Amino acid sequence: MGVSTVREIKILLQKEWKSEFRQKEHFAALVIYLLSTIFICYLSFEKISDGQTWGALLWVTGLFTSFNAMHKALDSAHQPQLLHLYTLATPGAVILSKCLYHAAQIAVLNVFSLVLFLLFFGDAVLIKMDWGQLITGLILGSTGLGTMLTFVASLAQRTGQGVGLMAILGFPLVVPLLITIVKFTRLAIEGVTWATNGYQLMLLIVLNVLAIVLSYLLFPYLWRE
């Protein structure tokens, strides 16, 4: 992966950003989706009295929002001009830029979701929480989800069945990441030290690396007819 790949990634990221900016309604739709989901949680739970439920709910919401964020990836790949663009770049640059972009997008959505959780459910259960760990978890969880779901979306898109298959293929694959991140968040809310949470942190990093490496290695087989 040389300098040219980094340049390609930069250009592809700019392309993604521009298309996102042109179609602001996509992101707006995700925000509204997030808002209504959390509001429904707020109305149905009334009150969350323990940290574990708080953390688990945050990530379940995060998971569903991430799946929704992938719909755009599924749609946009159909556009012929994008296919042309992708033939100009190396497959490694294409998948890395996509993963980076979606990871960032999901991270932004998760931060937004965190703010909404604090607004609706308050921080009464978070007195002991280690904020550094929570934010680390939020970033690692988002990158993991972003990478895995980007790859599954590319795969589902190639089947021509789209959204329905995406959920079937994607949910089982993100289970290890999800249980690790939920546990990491729970321990962060309980306010344990970094050392105590070290196993989870290490696992999160391992899962992230695995997802990126696998996507990078397998995408070249996937992207062209």
Add this chain to the structure above:
Amino acid sequence: MKMHISLKFLCAGLLIYVAVFAFITPLSPALLQTNLTEIKPGSHTFELVGYNSHFQSAGSNALYLINDSTLSIPCTVTQVADESHLTAEVTLPNEMHSKAFAFVLNNDIDGTVFLETPLKVTDFTMNPDLARTTMPLFQHREAQFFNYPYQPIIMETIRNLMWHVPMWFTMFVLMIISFAQSIKVLMRGQRGGDDLLMPIQPERVRPHDNKAAMSAAVGLVFCVLGLITGSIWARFTWGTWWTRDPQLNGALVVFIVYASYFILRNAVTQEENKWKLSAIYNIFAFILMVVLLMILPRFTEGLHPGKSGNPAFSQYDLDSSLRTIFYPATFGFILLGYWMYHLRLRILKIEQAHENLLA
């Protein structure tokens, strides 16, 4: 490409051997309980209940009450009711050095058996020096018949070791085959590289795709069998059909992932696409399986042996008597899985040839 006939006979022979000996081998003798709950200096009469023991046919039984495994006090067996019930008497001195007591029984058939039981201890003078001055009177002996180790909660269900664990080994072997064949599919099924116009040769890719799919299909069967045998075992040892254990839940996720693999295969109609996409998903699924069943359980609290401080079978539970059945069982089931995979593969080939004839 047939499985050699000797391997089939070996497989059948091993599994028959396992099926017979997994069930007829008795558990090791043990002491179950006593009605003695409280001790103090003086004379006590008590009953002792054994499990798989031979109190009567052994002739004489030597019984001791041992104090912290260093001081042993001989008891007198007054009456042997049957093979597993006896009555005994013990006279205790005024001085003891610890509050931990256990019964030890020694006879010619059962060897040495222990019962560690909490006893309410009153009126003794505690003398810690006693331990160094008194030697144990009994000699440790093995049971005189071939047996499986007695484990307090597992008890007779230890036989399930011969069924439950080989299922997972077999599944792993089949999934490794599937994984390797998927990699071959990707390597051979790739158009492009230097020669973009070179077409994919279906006859070079299809056999590997068939192998990957069929070994995953048989692996999935063993996954289900492993879940079922595990669930039954869990009911008798952990008290519930399903519980919060990382390996248990991981195994279910593995089942879902490989089931999704077949949904993916059915969803894609174009053949070359199907090969490529299912091979890619298979590689993901395999890595996920390794993470779920081999990495995650080591970092999570669970009930399975060997995890989070629970003893592993390999350490001391899996003694030589279990191994004589367990290793043949593992090997036999792996052979069976491989045999099933070959049969499925041959059926699929015939079906495909048939379709080609019709087309």
